[in-house]
Amino acid sequence: MIRREDFVPDEDWEHFREISKDFPTPNIFVNMTAVEKAYRQLIKTFPYADVYYAVKANPGIPVLKLLDKLGSNFDIASRYELDTVLSLGISPERLSYGNTIKKAVDVAYFYQKGVRMFATDSKEDLKNIAKNAPGSRVYVRVLIENSSTADWPLSRKFGCHPDMAYNLLVLAKEKGLIPYGISFHVGSQQRDIGQWNDAIAKTKYLFQSLEEEEDIKLEMINMGGGFPAHYLQPTNELSEYASEITRYLEDDFEEIPRIILEPGRSLTGDSGILTSEIVLISRKNNTSLARWVYLDCGKFNGLIETLDESIKYPVVTDKDGGKDGEVILAGPTCDSADIMYEDAKYKLPLDLKSGEKIYWLSTGAYTSSYASVGFNGFPPIKTYYYDEQNVYDDKDNKVK
């Protein structure tokens, strides 16, 4: 059985229930105090690192403002994210363009706005950067195979083989760019800390060989995200990640270079609760034991990371504790892909009724910004951000 108190302490739960009670479902409530706590914990466990928040995880203005205030930098993936962040008065010196897939005109746009740090993983992109962002710092992303231990892998699509990374950094220098460092992402919600060891070893080889053979002295390692939020699949605590990863760095480098982290999920994931209402409960035949529970949220409205049942959110109700039985959880749209969990065999109380609420915990990252614009006419799920007293919408307008 899923115990709510293992994920949200009683006091926080009561505050959430009180502050969210008058809002129509589905909605997501993000606890800003929890985001702040996660940020403070991260910089405490990695005191030597610079944090570049991966904006895509939760781009709500209240989150960006809070992280700005706390001193975070930002990893930006598109000109639209860039415009949003710059509109808050955040300096372009605190931004990196971390997407390796970009149009030449977008490179020029970032450069014109003052951004001077770019990720790359291909020759064509590197040439675009040299031409449209002359003299900038570039770091090359290396490919990390991680599909089995990361719950939301980011392999295959991004990064290049270390041999190619080597060539790209040489080419960067020839083209008048600053060959600045190496980046990698071991996969989001990475449960195997050892993945960082392999990645750091590859990085060390590149640092060493580029210095010895090309007289290129790299200065920075961008270790990406991958740090955990709390879902059903257990993970180590962040402190465990930090002490292991720090040890890998110390083993491989006499002097640790500048370290950048790009957390998304671990900063905002645990802070969110998605509230949905049960639309309908049914069975597919007279004797089937499993109930189909259809909700007013689904894959197209906040829960896309249930794709392949990858991320297993803790799901709780107001009736937990009594007798329960197996359910299939599905969304409200006319698409049979809109099923969140079937194989995972979630269990919910037997006396659950339509109109009652289901709470999805740890839904502060990769939820609302992934929602469709209006599939079947359902509007995108709304996110609210709250502190001790007030509630704000995603544009930071106070709504309560």
Ligand SMILES: *Cc1c(COP(=O)(O)O)cnc(C)c1O
């Ligand atoms: C999405 C992304 C991140 C964030 O990863 P998490 O696992 O959510 O922390 C970091 N860096 C890059 C380049 C990304 O694309």
